[in-house]
Amino acid sequence: MNMQTTNNVLVDVQDLKVQFLLHEGTVHALEGVSFQIQQGKTLGVIGESGSGKSVTAQAIMGIIPSPPGKVVGGRVLLNLPEEGASVRVINVTELPPSGAEIRSIRGKEISMIFQEPMTSFSPVHTLGNQIMEAVQLHYPDVSKKEARERAIEMMRRVGIPRAEERIDAYPYQFSGGMRQRAMIAMSLVCNPRMVIADEPTTALDVTIEAQILELLKDLQKEFGMAIMYISHDLTVVGGVADEVMVMYLGLVMEHAATDELFDNPLHPYTEALWRSIPTIDGDIERLTPIRGVLPSPFAVHQGCPFYSRCEKRIEGVCDQSRPPMIEARPQHWVRCFLYTE
Amino acid sequence: MNANNNVLLEVEGLRKYFPIQKGLMRRTVGNIKAVDDVNLRVQRGEVLGVVGESGCGKTTLGRCLVRVYEPTGGQVILHTDGRELSVTELNGEEMRLFRRSVQMIFQDPFASLNPRMNVLETVGEPLKVNGLASGRTLEDRVAKVIQQVGLRVEHLRRYPHSFSGGQRQRIGIARALVVEPELIVADEPVSALDVSIQAQILNLLKDLQEQQNLTYIFVSHNMSVIRYISDRIAVMYAGKLVELGPKQELLAHPKHPYTELLLAAVPRAIDRRRGHRIVTPGEPPDLAHLPSGCVFRPRCKYAHERCAEEEPELRELAPGYHVSCHFAEDLSLGGVIPRVKSFPA
Ligand SMILES: Nc1ncnc2c1ncn2[C@@H]1O[C@H](COP(=O)(O)OP(=O)(O)OP(=O)(O)O)[C@@H](O)[C@H]1O
Ligand SMILES: Nc1ncnc2c1ncn2[C@@H]1O[C@H](COP(=O)(O)OP(=O)(O)O)[C@@H](O)[C@H]1O
Ligand code: SF4
Ligand code: SF4
Ligand SMILES: [Mg+2]
Ligand SMILES: [Mg+2]
Numbered sequence: 256m257n258m259q260t261t262n263n264v265l266v267d268v269q270d271l272k273v274q275f276l277l278h279e280g281t282v283h284a285l286e287g288v289s290f291q292i293q294q295g296k297t298l299g300v301i302g303e304s305g306s307g308k309s310v311t312a313q314a315i316m317g318i319i320p321s322p323p324g325k326v327v328g329g330r331v332l333l334n335l336p337e338e339g340a341s342v343r344v345i346n347v348t349e350l351p352p353s354g355a356e357i358r359s360i361r362g363k364e365i366s367m368i369f370q371e372p373m374t375s376f377s378p379v380h381t382l383g384n385q386i387m388e389a390v391q392l393h394y395p396d397v398s399k400k401e402a403r404e405r406a407i408e409m410m411r412r413v414g415i416p417r418a419e420e421r422i423d424a425y426p427y428q429f430s431g432g433m434r435q436r437a438m439i440a441m442s443l444v445c446n447p448r449m450v451i452a453d454e455p456t457t458a459l460d461v462t463i464e465a466q467i468l469e470l471l472k473d474l475q476k477e478f479g480m481a482i483m484y485i486s487h488d489l490t491v492v493g494g495v496a497d498e499v500m501v502m503y504l505g506l507v508m509e510h511a512a513t514d515e516l517f518d519n520p521l522h523p524y525t526e527a528l529w530r531s532i533p534t535i536d537g538d539i540e541r542l543t544p545i546r547g548v549l550p551s552p553f554a555v556h557q558g559c560p561f562y563s564r565c566e567k568r569i570e571g572v573c574d575q576s577r578p579p580m581i582e583a584r585p586q587h588w589v590r591c592f593l594y595t596e
Numbered sequence: 597m598n599a600n601n602n603v604l605l606e607v608e609g610l611r612k613y614f615p616i617q618k619g620l621m622r623r624t625v626g627n628i629k630a631v632d633d634v635n636l637r638v639q640r641g642e643v644l645g646v647v648g649e650s651g652c653g654k655t656t657l658g659r660c661l662v663r664v665y666e667p668t669g670g671q672v673i674l675h676t677d678g679r680e681l682s683v684t685e686l687n688g689e690e691m692r693l694f695r696r697s698v699q700m701i702f703q704d705p706f707a708s709l710n711p712r713m714n715v716l717e718t719v720g721e722p723l724k725v726n727g728l729a730s731g732r733t734l735e736d737r738v739a740k741v742i743q744q745v746g747l748r749v750e751h752l753r754r755y756p757h758s759f760s761g762g763q764r765q766r767i768g769i770a771r772a773l774v775v776e777p778e779l780i781v782a783d784e785p786v787s788a789l790d791v792s793i794q795a796q797i798l799n800l801l802k803d804l805q806e807q808q809n810l811t812y813i814f815v816s817h818n819m820s821v822i823r824y825i826s827d828r829i830a831v832m833y834a835g836k837l838v839e840l841g842p843k844q845e846l847l848a849h850p851k852h853p854y855t856e857l858l859l860a861a862v863p864r865a866i867d868r869r870r871g872h873r874i875v876t877p878g879e880p881p882d883l884a885h886l887p888s889g890c891v892f893r894p895r896c897k898y899a900h901e902r903c904a905e906e907e908p909e910l911r912e913l914a915p916g917y918h919v920s921c922h923f924a925e926d927l928s929l930g931g932v933i934p935r936v937k938s939f940p941a
Contacts, residue, residue, distance in 0.1 A: 303790050303791060303792060304790050430879060430880075431650075432879060433879075460649040460650050460817065460880060461649075461817075461818075461819070461858065461861040461862055461863075462649060462857060462858065462861040462880070463879070463880075464861065465860075465861040465863075487790070487791055488791075488863070489865070490820075490863035490864065490865045490868075491863050493863065493865070493868040494863050494864075494868055513868075514868075517868065527792075528791065528792070531791060531792050531794070531795035532791055532794070532795070532820070532865075533794075533795075533798065533818075533820040533821050533823065533824035534820050534864075534865035534866070535819055535820045535823060535847075535859070535862040535863075535864060535865070535932050536864045536865055536866050536867055536932050536933070536934050536935055537865045537866055537934070537935060538934075538935075539823065539824065539934065541799065542795040542798060542799055542824065543795065544792060544793075544795035544796040544799060545792040545795070548760065548762075549790075549792075
């Protein structure tokens with residue numbers, strides 16, 4: 256199921272299956288996830304907690320904690336353009352997680368911005384040292400002085416005032432918003448082809464969130480990197496993404512260009528999400544909560560995983576087998592029996 | 597603010613300062629003015645939303661109102677049971693009356709419940725400590741309120757760990773409701789919940805409020821949530837109220853530059869791309885080092901010299917509409933106009 260078959264595909268996730276083997280049981284975190292990310296574009300990923308957003312990100316980075324995690328099927332291909340017209344294809348799922356090859360990719364070709372930058376920076380080293388380290392890891396020839404200059408330049412670029420002084424500060428000396436800027440500076444200092452942002456603004460005030468999102472968009476224009484933007488907030492994703500994919504319990508339920516998905520949501524889950532969130536400019540009538548509860552992560556679903564909560568379910572159909580992903584409108588994919596023949 | 601016998605709570609000049617202490621001697625070198633000269637009247641049966649950025653003093657204000665914190669100064673008057681209680685100087689009997697009239701719901705449904713108490717004990721505790729019920733009557737009242745919040749009687753003997761986040765928040769709500777209070781102060785009651793659970797709890801709070809004519813002071817940093825639940829909105833900045841007015845008017849035509857900034861930053865659901873999210877420079881204020889004059893001045897694009905010299909007071913711009921900006925009459929600020937189209941169809 257290819258969103259678009261162009262040769263600009265940077266990340267190609269194919270039928271990815273990830274499980275966590277815990278003593279209480281097996282969590283089917285990803286149950287066959289497929290999508291592509293185009294160079295220079297932004298893919299928004301939304302879903303409730305536990306839908307598999309972060310595990311998808313971890314799989315692309317090759318950092319699924321193992322044990323207990325395991326890729327049990329499918330693959331993640333990276334198409335890294337090289338000098339000339341050739342493309343280096345890397346199958347991340349086959350690389351040893353701490354081998355030299357994946358380490359040369361992580362942080363350089365693909366980097367990550369996390370929700371809580373406090374936990375992703377070391378508290379005992381200055382921000383500057385940590386950003387410089389990221390440079391020197393991937394460019395051993397760069398001198399310390401150059402690395403420092405590059406770090407300062409990047410910190411300035413992400414809007415940290417007095418970067419040449421602040422580079423010697425420790426993470427705790429920064430506010431939440433400034434720390435997130437520093438995290439972005441670190442993620443971009445090696446000029447990666449893609450940045451994965453996993454709920455990077457969830458812990459921030461809206462005013463700061465707006466600044467960070469705008470910053471990411473500007474940097475994307477300047478550096479041309481692709482962005483995978485993960486959030487549980489539809490409205491946030493709507494403002495940044497070119498295309499959006501909606502996940503539920505380890506499956507992609509719907510995937511389309513942002514305007515298409517927002518104007519014509521097809522999947523009952525996507526519609527239900529919309530009706531359940533308060534907005535600043537939409538209809539203020541009563542919210543309609545999604546009925547029922549999120550099933551246990553250990554549950555195995557023979558049919559559609561949304562069946563127990565779906566207003567439109569068809570008994571005898573939706574609970575019998577998993578709905579296939581189909582192109583219900585041009586370039587608009589949905590996994591639901593309402594749209595199958 | 598005209599006096600009116602429908603007033604439930606009056607807040608006058610309320611202040612809560614936290615001392616900044618330094619050195620071995622723990623000398624006080626300054627104050628964090630978490631709540632600074634707040635004036636408010638809350639009408640019986642209304643939902644007052646309090647909104648503002650992290651650290652602006654919302655929680656501190658709420659806690660002063662329910663007497664979790666001892667205010668540094670000012671007055672809080674509660675009109676209940678035909679009486680006028682001065683909340684800062686309650687005697688034993690008045691305290692019991694106060695505890696019955698005013699309850700709080702907390703943000704974190706995980707941290708706010710005692711893991712060693714089952715639902716019956718947790719929800720029944722306010723009845724017990726206030727001597728309102730015991731034995732059978734207590735159990736009956738708890739059972740009744742548990743069902744009102746959408747839990748079941750079978751849940752009574754279960755412990756918090758066996759409940760989901762949304763269910764725990766329901767337990768917290770039941771605990772607040774069980775004494776049949778008039779006023780509930782809810783501090784970010786849905787912020788820790790997943791989106792689909794958020795809607796359930798918001799609807800529950802809304803229904804309970806309408807059915808029982810409850811009064812809420814609803815604290816949140818989320819303007820969309822505030823819009824959904826409130827009748828009036830109070831905008832807080834750096835420990836102060838900067839704007840207070842009816843919801844529709846305040847959202848569509850804000851009068852304070854900070855409210856404009858806050859509204860501009862909220863992502864739009866419908867007008868996604870059209871000039872949304874005006875990005876404004878600047879960061880939330882450091883309450884330990886506030887500027888002279890208007891607290892909002894460093895981030896205000898309309899600031900004049902006067903703003904550095906003179907602190908604006910919260911004044912009544914139109915009946916029932918309060919704002920603290922020297923230039924409120926002259927500014928024409930952008931708000932949010934709701935879209936008629938129901939979304940999505
Ligand atoms: N017990 C305390 N001791 C010292 N300072 C405190 C205390 N409680 C709050 N403060 C300070 O008072 C200010 C207001 O805090 P408060 O918790 O009321 O903010 P808030 O608006 O509820 O923020 P948030 O949205 O993050 O919950 C902050 O600067 C905070 O650090
Ligand atoms: N390290 C782990 N150990 C065990 N289970 C995990 C781990 N990481 C994720 N999971 C499980 O995998 C599922 C998907 O998780 P995740 O991708 O983190 O969801 P989210 O969409 O909230 O980011 C969840 O059921 C989660 O509990
Ligand atoms: S497949 Fe059936 S149960 Fe699943 S979302 Fe579609 S209608 Fe609902
Ligand atoms: S008083 Fe001055 S600085 Fe303060 S909000 Fe009004 S215009 Fe801005
Ligand atoms: Mg996650
Ligand atoms: Mg708070």
